[in-house]
Amino acid sequence: MRVLLTGGAGYIGSHTAIALVEAGHAVVVLDDLSNASPEAVARAARIAGAEIPLVVADAGDRAVVSGAIADHAIDAVIHFAGRKAVGESVAHPLAYYRVNVGSAIATLEAMAERGVDRFVFSSTATVYEQPGGRLREDDPVGLDLEHPYGRTKAMIEAIVADAAAADPRLRAAVLRYFNPIGAHPSGEIGEDPNGIPNNLAPYIAKVAAGELERLRVFGDDYPTPDGTGVRDYIHVVDLALGHVAALEHLEPGVLTVNLGTGEGASVLEVLRAFERAVGRPLPYEVAARRPGDAAVTGADPALAHERLGWRATRSLDEAVADAWRWQSGNPRGYAR
Ligand SMILES: NC(=O)c1ccc[n+]([C@@H]2O[C@H](COP(=O)([O-])OP(=O)(O)OC[C@H]3O[C@@H](n4cnc5c(N)ncnc54)[C@H](O)[C@@H]3O)[C@@H](O)[C@H]2O)c1
Numbered sequence: 001m002r003v004l005l006t007g008g009a010g011y012i013g014s015h016t017a018i019a020l021v022e023a024g025h026a027v028v029v030l031d032d033l034s035n036a037s038p039e040a041v042a043r044a045a046r047i048a049g050a051e052i053p054l055v056v057a058d059a060g061d062r063a064v065v066s067g068a069i070a071d072h073a074i075d076a077v078i079h080f081a082g083r084k085a086v087g088e089s090v091a092h093p094l095a096y097y098r099v100n101v102g103s104a105i106a107t108l109e110a111m112a113e114r115g116v117d118r119f120v121f122s123s124t125a126t127v128y129e130q131p132g133g134r135l136r137e138d139d140p141v142g143l144d145l146e147h148p149y150g151r152t153k154a155m156i157e158a159i160v161a162d163a164a165a166a167d168p169r170l171r172a173a174v175l176r177y178f179n180p181i182g183a184h185p186s187g188e189i190g191e192d193p194n195g196i197p198n199n200l201a202p203y204i205a206k207v208a209a210g211e212l213e214r215l216r217v218f219g220d221d222y223p224t225p226d227g228t229g230v231r232d233y234i235h236v237v238d239l240a241l242g243h244v245a246a247l248e249h250l251e252p253g254v255l256t257v258n259l260g261t262g263e264g265a266s267v268l269e270v271l272r273a274f275e276r277a278v279g280r281p282l283p284y285e286v287a288a289r290r291p292g293d294a295a296v297t298g299a300d301p302a303l304a305h306e307r308l309g310w311r312a313t314r315s316l317d318e319a320v321a322d323a324w325r326w327q328s329g330n331p332r333g334y335a336r
């Protein structure tokens with residue numbers, strides 16, 4: 001298939017681009033570069049050994065997306081484009097609704113205009129209204145969430161369901177990612193956060209690199225084995241392979257699946273994994289809980305295995321070693 005990746009210059013999109021080419025597909029990236037560098041696409045193309053055209057454009061512009069679909073004879077779209085910073089979504093909710101919801105609608109309209117009916121969407125574990133350790137796809141999802149970012153994703157899930165109900169040709173997959181971590185094993189592409197990272201793994205990587213003084217562990221009094229928050233960290237390459245499987249198994253209607261490992265790791269366990277990769281202790285202090293954080297989130301990944309034949313196979317240690325290879329080899333990221 002010829003696959004358009006909106007937001008394909010970003011962290012998950014660039015890894016997915018490589019996985020798609022390696023599986024025999026052709027990839028075109030459409031990205032406004034608001035949170036990415038064109039260098040990510042250039043490196044993904046080099047690693048994959050294929051040309052990956054980059055269209056620098058806003059996925060919220062229906063006419064531009066429609067033009068890209070026609071120009072590149074696209075068969076399927078994976079929609080990664082969007083903003084993802086939880087705190088920023090609280091401060092700037094309208095921008096989040098405009099970019100996230102607006103770009104999803106514009107992309108679906110552009111596809112309809114061009115008769116493209118294969119659609120894969122980046123959702124998140126955050127859409128579950130009741131966090132828990134083994135979340136299943138039929139657990140309650142809705143708008144009763146902690147932040148506008150999560151609500152944008154729940155809204156888009158509803159929009160995709162309505163679009164599929166109205167158009168029986170639409171074949172869609174909604175992928176609820178748990179916590180992506182790690183980098184391509186080449187060390188050439190990885191997560192390149194702008195400014196001080198919000199997320200745990202890139203934050204620890206910058207502590208290990210000496211750019212940040214110490215990790216602040218947000219709470220050690222949760223009802224978890226060591227008192228720190230537990231998440232389901234999934235290697236970004238496993239996540240990328242989940243997209244390939246989803247794309248290749250699309251059927252009319254909407255399939256919604258968790259992409260997680262089914263295993264939990266605490267903040268201190270992630271820190272220890274980094275210490276093993278780096279080969280020395282890393283400084284940390286216990287700080288107050290971060291508002292809105294759950295004690296535990298984790299996936300029941302059974303449905304993805306049953307329906308897509310996919311499961312995550314890479315360990316936390318592997319992910320952290322790959323993240324550290326990327327961080328230490330590219331201290332300034334893509335240096336945008
Ligand atoms: N990383 C995570 O923890 C995580 C977890 C669950 C879901 N997601 C979702 O997965 C998707 C990809 O996440 P990521 O971690 O790769 O983030 P990212 O920021 O690295 O990638 C998103 C990409 O979209 C681009 N973009 C943003 N707005 C755009 C627009 N209007 N038009 C075109 N391009 C636009 C950005 O430049 C960036 O390259 C996002 O939709 C995100 O919400 C991410």
Ligand SMILES: O=c1ccn([C@@H]2O[C@H](COP(=O)(O)OP(=O)(O)O[C@H]3O[C@H](CO)[C@H](O)[C@H](O)[C@H]3O)[C@@H](O)[C@H]2O)c(=O)[nH]1
Binds near residue numbers: 126200216218297
């Ligand atoms: O500096 C830090 C950063 C994080 N944490 C802790 O580390 C764990 C993971 O935090 P992240 O910020 O890395 O990830 P979250 O689980 O909070 O959320 C992320 O993953 C979710 C998917 O489950 C959503 O996509 C969400 O938008 C995205 O930020 C949490 O227990 C958090 O309290 C720290 O202790 N210190």
